[in-house]
Amino acid sequence: MAPVANPRIVFVERPTSGLPVAGKHFVLDTSRTIDIENVPLNGGYLTKTLVLSPEPAMRERMRDPSVPSYTTTYTLGAPIVAFAVVVVVRSEKESVKVGEYMYGQTPWEAYTVQPYTEGRITFKPEEWAPGTFDMDSLALQVVPDPKGTYPLSTYTNIMGTPGLTAFVGMEGIIEGKEGETLFVSSGASGVGSLVIQLAKMKGMRIIASAGSDAKVEYMRSLGVDVPFNYNKESYESVLSKHGPIHTFWDNIGAEALDAALDASVAHGRFAICGTVATDNVPLEERYRLKNVFQIMKKRLTVRGFIVPDFIPQFGARFFxxxxxxxxxxxxxxxxxxxxxxxxDVPNGIIKMMSSGYGHAGKPVIVVGSA
Amino acid sequence: MAPVANPRIVFVERPTSGLPVAGKHFVLDTSRTIDIENVPLNGGYLTKTLVLSPEPAMRERMRDPSVPSYTTTYTLGAPIVAFAVVVVVRSEKESVKVGEYMYGQTPWEAYTVQPYTEGRITFKPEEWAPGTFDMDSLALQVVPDPKGTYPLSTYTNIMGTPGLTAFVGMEGIIEGKEGETLFVSSGASGVGSLVIQLAKMKGMRIIASAGSDAKVEYMRSLGVDVPFNYNKESYESVLSKHGPIHTFWDNIGAEALDAALDASVAHGRFAICGTVATDNVPLEERYRLKNVFQIMKKRLTVRGFIVPDFIPQFGARFFxxxxxxxxxxxxxxxxxxxxxxxxDVPNGIIKMMSSGYGHAGKPVIVVGSA
Structure with missing residues (x-):
């Protein structure tokens, strides 16, 4: 068989602030080919990429490496590394078999000889900013063949990192108690929708926000007691009417967090999981919070986290x-x-980041089939 | 013996926002007298007030009862209830002996038949805002006679609630580790100065701020590595130069907290103990924070607390x-x-609240001797 095209998404320029631009900061590179049958595996295995999962953490990895955050950064000229579902095409590694599905961080290209090195090669732990976590350590892992019971894309959502995030944050911070009220921002997202379902199973009352009516209906179908569209009703007005809240799961930051601080009871517990409202807004233009003093007045516990912070405690129970x-x-x-x-990939990344995306459900890009 | 004057500080009007005004919101009432020898004790005891301790929580208790916070509110027309050191003058209660010193919450008047009821009589728990704590439950307790080893005023400071606050917050939130850097705002205050000393004993490096050069010198004498006057150098500039910080003890809020969010390492621990920078500023005019998103990016734990939150765990060890x-x-x-x-009392309260007060050391008002 002759070599086939091996398209990939290459990171070429760091966005300084604001939304990145497809074709400028990252591009589709179609110049490469790969000989699937003969490419040397060197004891590794060859994967074909099936489903891509654009996620907010990708924006964080595009930042300047000198800015501390919770991840390492992308390497200029190397492919973007992010979550995807892949299938094993060839293998020289005993623990990985042809035909098996895997989910985790992988370069965004059609075929990859694993374990990949390009894009990792400059990741020297000693050069990382203090406290930086190597997202690449969430590497590919074999997942069960769903055999049609559920779509492969489920691995990018409830069965993947978004689901794991929701599960460990609920166990570690929210500690949902029956009868308590939970507010979830971005409740129709992958993380948000599992938070809602887990909270519902614990008997919590739920207020949840999203940015479109379709998402509001989806949240209602998940059992949310007070779903609302933040483009039509303000966080403040809904929470003052339907609060107070005992706990808050925040994927958004900014106005949502500010309103929640005001609407919390004493000893409220806040799980801060994302800040997508301001991730693409220049620092000087970001919303500034007025209710932070309530952390003291109400003796709140406000805790930021990412998945690895809780994997040792709760990861096994998720699986x-x-x-x-x-x-x-x-x-x-x-x-x-x-x-x-x-x-479709470059614009798909932007779509996920720009929040104008109004459909319910976690966005995925299907780039191949098994 | 004829009745003697029994001056008291009466709460007469709620300040809506901003600094209260002495003589308007609370007044010195000299109209009362008390017959020390004959006043009926009804099984209680008579105390003489010696040392008053003006504290920021008093401002909180002056608020409208409909605004939720961590304390109940003062009753209009009743004396202000706050911390003081008293001595027992007469007693019909077996566990309280004449000549003993006591420290705790008591009405601010020269003589009181204890347990007092005026000013408490409308404190019905069922009417309290949810989560409100009855500060009066920090009632008078017998304390050892210092016999000149240290001044009685020590009970209002390191040996009293400020010290207890510092101790339990250090144990419960800061968990000081050797070599870590702690930032303390308002480091020359009663709470701040004990936080510094306890942190020093744990081998921490300390950055601390205060509002006058006299306070800076006092902090230096306590062993602070980087003491600074926030009126001369900004929080941001000092922390960016001498940070990063691992933990933050905040008595201030506003700019101090905002700069600390920016200067923290990943997984930083923030103990939010006070918000005196904005307590007397109308809500609309308060500083709005720009760095709250760092709670997520740096996975910080930011926890507000007051003393009773930690008494069950750490109270006994303090004593x-x-x-x-x-x-x-x-x-x-x-x-x-x-x-x-x-x-001197009405203006003394204002002095404590207005932070223009530049001397090092916890402010006290000595109104009597044993």
Whole structure:
């Protein structure tokens, strides 16, 4: 078989602030080919990429390496590394078999000889900013063949990092108690929708926000007591009417967090999981919070986290409990396909980041089939 | 003996926002007398007030009862209830003996038949805002006679609630580790100065701020590595030069907290103990924070607290450890007398609140002697 095209998404320029530009900061590179049958594996294995999962952390990895944050940064000229579902095409590694599905961080290209090195090669731990976490350590892992029970894309959502994030944050920070009220911002997102379903199973009352009516309906279908569209009703007005809240799961920051600080009871618990409202807004133009003093007045605990912070404590239980609940139909995962070829990827990334995206369900890009 | 004057400080009007006004919101009432020898005790005891301790929580108790916060509110027309050192003059209660000293919450008047009821009588728990704590439950307790080893005013400072606050917050939130850097705002205050000394004993490096050069010198004498005057150098500039910080003890809020969010390492721990920078600023005019997103990016834990939150866990150890350290001269307590008669009290309260007060040491008003 002759070599085939091996399209990839290459990171070429760091966005300084604001939304990145597809074709400028990252581009589709179609210049490469790969000989699937003969490319040397050197004891590794060859994967074909099937489903890409654009996620907010990608924006964080595009930043200047001198700015401290929770991840390492992308390497200029190397492919973007992010979450995806892949299938094993060839293998020289005993623990990885042809035909197996894997989920985790991988370069965004059609075929990859794993373990990949390009884009990692400059990741020297000693050069990382203090406290930086190497997202690449969330590497590919074999996942069960769903055999049609659920779509492969579920691995990018409830069965993947978004689901793991929701699960460990609920256990570690929210500690949902029956009868308590939880507010979830971005409740129709992958993380938000599992937070809602887990909270519902614990008997919590739920207020949740999203940016479109379709998302509001989706949240209602998940059992949210007070779903609302923040483009139509302000966080402040809804929370003052339907609060107070005992706990807050924040994927947004800014106005949502400010309103929640005001609406919390004493000893409220806040899980700060994301800041997507301001990630693409220049620092000087970001919303400034007025209710931070309530952390003291109400003796709140406000805790930022990412998945690895809680994996040692709760990771194993996620893998024991969540797949079974999905198989039993007790947890739902909804993904929306926002692209079906490599040409769709650059704009798909922007779509995910720009929040103008109004469909319910976690956005995925399907770039191949097994 | 004929009845003697029994001056008291009466709360007469709620300040809506901004600094209260002495003579308007609370007044000195000299109309009452008391017959010390014959006043009926009804099984209680009579105390003479010696040292008053003006504290920021008093401002909180002056607010409208409909605004939720961590305390109940003062009753209009009743005396202000706050911390003081008293001596027992007569007693019909077996556990309280004449000549004993007591420290805790008491009405601010020259003589009181204890347990007092006026000013408490409308404190119905069922009417409190959710999560409100009855500060009055920090009632008078017998304290050892210092016999000249240290001044009685020490009970209002390191040996009292400020010291207890510092001790339990250090144990419960800061968990000081050797070699870590701690930033303390308002480091020359009663709370701040004990935080510094306890942190020093744990081998921490300390950055601390205060509003006058006299306070900076006092902090230096306590062993602070980087003491600074925030009126001369900005929080931002000092922390960016001498940071990063691992933990933050905040008595201030506003700019101090904002700069600390920016200067923290990943997984930093923030103990939010006070917000005196904005307590007397109308809500609309308060400083708005720009760096709250760092709670997520740096996975910080930011926790507000007041003393009772940690008493069950750490209260007993405070009473075991701190008095002994004071007696051994290993902990220092510094108080500054800002008034020596009842006429000085209304302005003394304002002085404490207005932060223009530039002397080092916890402000106290000595209104009587044993």
């Amino acid at each position: 024991q409990e969540v797949p079974a609940l999905v198989a039993q139909g007790k947890l739902r995962s909804k993904e929306t396909i926002i692209g079906e070829k490599w040409e | 075991q450890e701190v008095p002994a350290l004071v007696a051994q001269g290993k902990l220092r307590s510094k108080e500054t007398i800002i008034g020596e008669k009842w006429e």
